[in-house]
Amino acid sequence: MHPLTLLSALYGQGRGYHRLDIRRRVAANERLSREALARAGDDAFQHHVRRSIDRFPLYAERVKAHRGSHSAPGRDIRPAELPVWTRANQREFFAQQPRPEDSHYVRESSGSTGIPVHFHVTRESYEWRTAIMDRSYSWAGAEEGAKSLHVWGMDLKARPLKQRIKRLLHTSLQRRVYVEAYQSFTDAERAACCTLINRVKPHAVVGYTGMLVDVARYARDHGALTWKPRTMVSAAEGLRCGQRELLEHHLVDEVFHSYGSREFMNIGMECEKHTGYHIASDNLRVEVVDDTGQPVPAGEEGRIVITDFHNAATPFVRYEVGDIGVMALSDEACPCGRPFPLLKSVDGRMQDVIQTPNGPITAIYFTFTTQQFIWIEGFQVVQHAKSRVLLRLLTRAELTPERLAPLETKLRAKLGEMTIDYERVDELSRRRSGKVELVISTLAADT
Numbered sequence: 001m002h003p004l005t006l007l008s009a010l011y012g013q014g015r016g017y018h019r020l021d022i023r024r025r026v027a028a029n030e031r032l033s034r035e036a037l038a039r040a041g042d043d044a045f046q047h048h049v050r051r052s053i054d055r056f057p058l059y060a061e062r063v064k065a066h067r068g069s070h071s072a073p074g075r076d077i078r079p080a081e082l083p084v085w086t087r088a089n090q091r092e093f094f095a096q097q098p099r100p101e102d103s104h105y106v107r108e109s110s111g112s113t114g115i116p117v118h119f120h121v122t123r124e125s126y127e128w129r130t131a132i133m134d135r136s137y138s139w140a141g142a143e144e145g146a147k148s149l150h151v152w153g154m155d156l157k158a159r160p161l162k163q164r165i166k167r168l169l170h171t172s173l174q175r176r177v178y179v180e181a182y183q184s185f186t187d188a189e190r191a192a193c194c195t196l197i198n199r200v201k202p203h204a205v206v207g208y209t210g211m212l213v214d215v216a217r218y219a220r221d222h223g224a225l226t227w228k229p230r231t232m233v234s235a236a237e238g239l240r241c242g243q244r245e246l247l248e249h250h251l252v253d254e255v256f257h258s259y260g261s262r263e264f265m266n267i268g269m270e271c272e273k274h275t276g277y278h279i280a281s282d283n284l285r286v287e288v289v290d291d292t293g294q295p296v297p298a299g300e301e302g303r304i305v306i307t308d309f310h311n312a313a314t315p316f317v318r319y320e321v322g323d324i325g326v327m328a329l330s331d332e333a334c335p336c337g338r339p340f341p342l343l344k345s346v347d348g349r350m351q352d353v354i355q356t357p358n359g360p361i362t363a364i365y366f367t368f369t370t371q372q373f374i375w376i377e378g379f380q381v382v383q384h385a386k387s388r389v390l391l392r393l394l395t396r397a398e399l400t401p402e403r404l405a406p407l408e409t410k411l412r413a414k415l416g417e418m419t420i421d422y423e424r425v426d427e428l429s430r431r432r433s434g435k436v437e438l439v440i441s442t443l444a445a446d447t
Helices: 003-014 019-029 034-055 057-067 087-096 123-138 161-174 187-200 209-222 243-250 364-370 401-415
Strands: 103-108 118-122 148-153 176-181 204-208 231-235 254-261 265-269 277-279 284-289 301-308 319-327 342-349 353-356 359-362 378-385 388-394 419-425 439-441
Touching: 003 019, 003 161, 019 123, 034 057, 034 284, 034 301, 057 087, 087 118, 087 319, 103 123, 118 123, 123 265, 148 187, 148 209, 161 176, 176 187, 187 209, 204 209, 209 231, 209 243, 243 254, 254 277, 265 284, 284 319, 301 342, 353 378, 353 439, 364 378, 364 401, 401 419
Parallel strands: 148 176, 148 204, 204 231, 231 254, 378 439, 388 419
Antiparallel strands: 103 118, 254 265, 265 277, 277 342, 284 301, 301 319, 319 342, 353 359, 378 388
């Protein structure tokens, strides 16, 4: 444990947050056997399900309606017997449920799915989340106390002066420097980020994948970096084909990709072997299910649902985050030796959908298609009519008919006779949070 982390842990322990105890337990879990970790996760799952049924009538009603009854005391409930908790369920729950006494804070999701939700988080859950994050980031040398630069979404709410001072002191002790990831994030911000990297000389860089790719691209084109950080933790957006190589050639030595959400913070993280995301299974249960909520076989694509073991203030049981992913095979152990199960890939968001005359298709199709062309550095689909789409392409190359022809041939396999327009752009529009919007559509889902 880094000395500054130990100082923070002792402070949290003294305040009654059990911070040191939780961090010791989180560190020890990395040394458990896979079997022992799995048994502990099963016990934590049963405890949280029982607690949620006993505590929240709305959740209890949902369980009873789904399976016909509540399970008898002493009998375990299989995850597949429980309903998927949707964003609509959470919005209804939050609107009806008075604030629990153990709610430490209230958060709102980023709204990247189009349906932002509010939720309560307990102090215990907060301590687990930050401990898990620090453990995962330590694999990339970006833990609390290691010098790092964070390119992250701007805080859209004005904070009181006291809170701003406290945050500044906290980040100084963590040895973390923050760059606000402005919605525009133009060349001026990218240049300033490169200048800051040269001045601070961080060991690690942490931030939104798309924005870090933009910084790497700027560094490549302008020779703006004199200092190369050792590692990077990329987050919030997936890595497209070729982006890891771009980042590792022009910005850092090694990229560690992470998977998380506002509701749970860190869900999974790559280790130095880069075989997939090590799931934080001592804090969460991650399942990949079909449209009926039943588990799909490992290696097959499905909807990701998550259970939070330590957040007693919100019934996050089999909560659907809106992502599509693939679990690794049960016998596919990472060579690093860590006991955490592997989420093989996160392939996109269910809400990023294009409407076609033959039915909806997800933006994942565009991701898989465009990544076959190394000259495409990013894309965005705009749709205002069911018979037409505009494909914005971020590229250094001009869009000649000869260059576009093989791309269009592949797109036609799914889009049929739809009109496809193309536009070369130097920037892709972003949400207020700073994330790139893969799909911009004004069509209703059932048009």
